[in-house]
Amino acid sequence: MSQERQIFSLKQVVSSIRKTLETRYQESYWVKAEMHKLNAYPSGHAFPELVQKEDDKIVAQITATIWKDNLNRINKAFAETVKEPLREGLTLLMEVKIVFSELYGLSLQIIDIDPNFTLGALQREREETLKRLQKEGLINLNQSLNFPLLPKRIAVISADSSKGLSDFNQVLLKNSWNYQFFTFLFPAYLQGDMAIPSIMGQLERIKKVVQHFDLVVIVRGGGGEVGMSCYNHFELCKAIATFPLPVLTGIGHSTNLTVAEMIAFRNAITPTELADFLIQAFHDFAIPVQEASQIMTKGAQRILEQTKTQFASETKLFRNVAELFISQQRFNLSDTTKDFRNEVRAITLGNKARMTALQGDLKNFMENLLKQTHEHIKDHQHRLPLHVQRTLNTRQTELIKLEHATSLLDPVNVLKRGYSIVRYNGQTIKKGNEPLSGDRIELETEHDLISATVEASVKKTNND
Numbered sequence: 058m059s060q061e062r063q064i065f066s067l068k069q070v071v072s073s074i075r076k077t078l079e080t081r082y083q084e085s086y087w088v089k090a091e092m093h094k095l096n097a098y099p100s101g102h103a104f105p106e107l108v109q110k111e112d113d114k115i116v117a118q119i120t121a122t123i124w125k126d127n128l129n130r131i132n133k134a135f136a137e138t139v140k141e142p143l144r145e146g147l148t149l150l151m152e153v154k155i156v157f158s159e160l161y162g163l164s165l166q167i168i169d170i171d172p173n174f175t176l177g178a179l180q181r182e183r184e185e186t187l188k189r190l191q192k193e194g195l196i197n198l199n200q201s202l203n204f205p206l207l208p209k210r211i212a213v214i215s216a217d218s219s220k221g222l223s224d225f226n227q228v229l230l231k232n233s234w235n236y237q238f239f240t241f242l243f244p245a246y247l248q249g250d251m252a253i254p255s256i257m258g259q260l261e262r263i264k265k266v267v268q269h270f271d272l273v274v275i276v277r278g279g280g281g282e283v284g285m286s287c288y289n290h291f292e293l294c295k296a297i298a299t300f301p302l303p304v305l306t307g308i309g310h311s312t313n314l315t316v317a318e319m320i321a322f323r324n325a326i327t328p329t330e331l332a333d334f335l336i337q338a339f340h341d342f343a344i345p346v347q348e349a350s351q352i353m354t355k356g357a358q359r360i361l362e363q364t365k366t367q368f369a370s371e372t373k374l375f376r377n378v379a380e381l382f383i384s385q386q387r388f389n390l391s392d393t394t395k396d397f398r399n400e401v402r403a404i405t406l407g408n409k410a411r412m413t414a415l416q417g418d419l420k421n422f423m424e425n426l427l428k429q430t431h432e433h434i435k436d437h438q439h440r441l442p443l444h445v446q447r448t449l450n451t452r453q454t455e456l457i458k459l460e461h462a463t464s465l466l467d468p469v470n471v472l473k474r475g476y477s478i479v480r481y482n483g484q485t486i487k488k489g490n491e492p493l494s495g496d497r498i499e500l501e502t503e504h505d506l507i508s509a510t511v512e513a514s515v516k517k518t519n520n521d
Contacts (some may be wrong), residue, residue, distance in 0.1 A: 062410070071157075072159060075158070078157045082155040083462065084154075085152050085154045085168055086154075087108075087150060088150075088153050089148065089149070089150050089174075091146070091147070091149070092107060092145055092147070093107065093118075093145065094145055095143065095144065095145050101125030102122070102125050103128050104121065105120075105123065107119050107151075111518075119163070119164065121151075121167050122163055122167065123166075125318055128143075128515050131143055132166075134170075135172050138173060138175075138176055139172050139176050140285060140286075141249070144249060147179075148178050149170050149171075149174070149175055150170065150171040150174035151166070151167050151170050151171075152168045152171075153168065154168060155166050179289070182286070182289055183289040186290065186291040186316045187316055190320060195294075195298040196298070196301060197320075198318055199297060199300060199303065199320060199321060199324075200321075202302070202500050207339060208238075208271045209238055209239055210239045210242070210269060210270045210271045211229075211238060211239065211335070212243060212272070212273055212274070213225070213240050213261050213276065214245060214276075215242065215244070215245070215247065215275070215276045216245065216247055216273045216277065217242060217279045219247065219276070219277055221276045221328040222276055223278075224327070224329045225329065225332045226332075228332035229332040229336065232338070234343070236336060236339040236343075238335070243262060245258070245259045247275075247277040253290050253292065256296075257293055257296050260296050260300060263302075272302050272304070273302050274305045274307065275304065275306045275308060275317075276307040276328035277307075277308045285308070285315055288317035294316045297320060297321055298320045303322035305325070305331055305334075306325070307324070307325040321437070325460070340357045385448070397423070469503075472503040473503050475503075477502045478501040479500050480481055480499045480500075480501070481498050481499075486498075493511065494511055494513055494514055495510065495511060496510070497511075498510075
């Protein structure tokens with residue numbers, strides 16, 4: 058008889074596993090892993106997913122638990138040391154206990170997290186970003202751009218509710234000198250993991266309309282350093298370094314410059330200081346212009362006074378010369394007038410003599426012309442009746458010929474020559490009035506009217 062099988066319930070099995078693990082893993086352990094997801098709940102607890110990666114591939118994964126009190130304590134320590142709250146994507150050094158539940162399975166209970174380890178990791182990320190930027194020649198790329206003479210058109214990357222943005226606009230747009238600026242807001246997250254894709258996305262938007270702006274500013278409020286590690290991210294810093302316009306930062310903290318601030322065209326501790334810098338750029342342009350305007354005004358006044366003096370002198374000289382010239386011209390005019398009068402008198406006398414001679418010649422010419430015309434008229438009077446009689450005789454002969462030709466075409470004469478006239482429906486036969494077989498037609502001869510019936514009708518061809 059076979060040995061009877063021993064059967065265990067599921068609860069017995071998992072309870073055995075729990076007891077074995079509790080016996081084996083009674084102490085806590087320090088574990089290094091990446092927090093893949095935080096999974097914070099409204100209750101205040103968090104159930105993060107911990108992973109280990111090799112060559113960007115996950116080689117180990119486990120769920121963990123952070124109870125509310127521990128999470129609050131850890132977040133406070135993070136904010137004091139790392140200057141930002143606990144977040145996803147960080148590599149952490151955690152004190153954990155291995156726990157097993159009959160309902161929820163194996164997990165790690167996180168008791169504490171060493172913020173100094175994370176701070177060191179973030180510092181290493183900052184140094185690695187600097188090295189990569191240096192290797193690719195991007196450290197001073199944005200700073201090598203030409204700063205606009207008058208930075209009037211400004212693309213602003215900030216949160217629309219940021220106090221830093223409000224301070225920046227207050228200083229910039231309400232300056233005492235009434236310098237005119239145009240600002241356009243590209244809203245973005247400014248701290249934490251969301252800041253990196255958010256700011257980079259807005260830089261790409263600005264790049265599409267880059268011709269409408271002179272520079273870009275990134276401003277945020279507050280003086281704390283919480284959530285500033287995003288400004289050490291390589292891709293974000295590369296986007297700033299390679300941007301085609303100068304990028305200025307005023308992200309509100311005074312120590313430990315981020316890489317983004319180091320490679321930007323200019324950085325300021327606060328948005329207010331950044332706005333003052335832009336106003337100063339207008340000052341740097343306006344003051345030389347004002348000084349040049351004053352110099353030009355004084356120079357113009359001096360030239361005007363000199364010109365007035367010279368003009369007065371020239372006017373006086375001109376008046377004297379003009380008076381002398383007019384006096385001389387009056388004397389010359391008097392002589393010219395006398396000569397002109399004598400010349401006109403001589404010409405007039407000569408013209409009168411010529412007119413008298415021309416009158417005699419014209420009279421003789423007219424008398425001869427009238428005599429010749431009279432003779433021509435007499436000649437035409439003699440020849441005109443003969444010409445008229447000859448013309449009448451010629452026209453009478455032509456009329457007799459036309460009368461004879463017309464008589465030959467008279468239908469009565471045509472009938473006398475043996476021809477007849479054929480009619481259909483009372484009209485001569487022609488196109489459009491053609492009889493058909495069986496129709497009655499009439500034939501008129503010189504002496505008779507004959508009625509006949511058509512037996513056949515054949516169309517004539519062109520060759521007929």
